[in-house]
Amino acid sequence: MSESYMRIGSLLVLIWLVIGVIAAGQRHYFDSGPVNCAGFSTIAVTIIAGPLNYMGVNPKIADCNVPQPSS
Structure with a gap:
């Protein structure tokens, strides 16, 4: 019985993320978004938000500070 719950849960997560990808596509994040950390982060949180969009x-994400490697 727990295996069927895991399959249903996995299917729900997959559907959730697909809806997020569709929302990001409708906002044209894949064609015209800035190629920087903030742009990638905005796409990621939009996909994770899924149907909430x-x-x-x-x-x-307006700003993103990534630590620089030490030299």
Whole structure:
């Protein structure tokens, strides 16, 4: 019985993420987004938000500070 729950849960997560990818595509993040950390982060949080995008959530990352490697 737990195997069927895992399959249903995996299917729900997959559907959630596909809806997020569709939302990011409708916002044209894949064709015209800036190629930097903030742009990639905005795409990622939009995909993770999934169906919440259609309920008014519009996640955006304005700035992203990535630590530089030591020299």
